[in-house]
Amino acid sequence: MKRNTYLRTVVVVGCVCGLLISSGCRKRTPPPANVNPTEIGTGGSILSERPDAEGDRIIGAEVAFVQNVLFGYDSFQITDSEVSKIKAVSDYMKSSGGVRLICEGNCDERGTAEYNMSLGENRALAVRAYLIGLGIDGARIQTKSFGEEKPVELGHDEASWAKNRRVEFALYRK
Template sequence: MMNSRMMIANIALVCGLLMVGTGCESWWGGDETSDTPGITDVPNVIGEDGKNITGTRFEDTCKKVEGITLAPVYFAFDSYALAPSETAKIEQVAKHLLANESHVLVVEGHCDARGSAEYNLALGENRAQAIRGHLVNLGVDGNRLQTRSFGSEKPAMAGSGEAVWKMNRRGEFALYQK
């Protein structure tokens, strides 16, 4: 259900105007005390098919599953191709999802610290998408799989040099309870 604030936001978007002043300071997590609403606070955007872009993020609606460790998948420099040595890890993830129907998964893509932060965000997304695509090929329902990229913002290991970078070019897995 659309609340009044959201309607105001929609009007502002359509007019290309800025929201200034009262009524909207707290509706996105702008400070430590406010909560962080999810997708429902985003103004409606119509996709290429003429329908509103929809989709709820698992992070906003599902409870995180703790205590299950899924091994990270590593990538070569500037690449989102899945190395043959890494696919066995993805098969383990598929096995888990096929055996646990109530679990959904967010695949998280990461890059090493080199290069453009903007490009790395896209590269991280494509790494996550490559893993997601492989999981679909292994029989997992695509509706149970979402992606997120952290680009080079969240390295697994601090420092520089190939020994560090290769640990940071990775895909990670976050399970949620449907």
């Protein structure tokens, strides 16, 4: 009887621990339901020549609506608040057939550089997958990770970090 109670305790405590551990985990982004994850890819080189043909980059009023997609710490989950930013770019690309896009993934300074390089790429890929899910041809979208190397804010606080955990939209006309 006593032994039984102990066993039950172990099970209960084990479950609680399990819950605590799993709630601490980073959330992963599944791609949109209509996109096969094995067919996402990085999009190949959408620009005919490297380095970036900066002259082809679309700047100014035409793309003033573009906003960076922001992420949580150590996450590449696209949150509800960011969806409208991706939709705005999708609408623009649908109305401007010749426009191509590089999703540039970035991280805050925390974490090691090598891991952040991969995390930044995953952020860019998550946005790319979302755009494909919205009907944009994947051949028009490429990804690039800067890891933690290209912060927009140089502060060492959460306000700066939050702005640095981002995907930037670099739009090109060729």
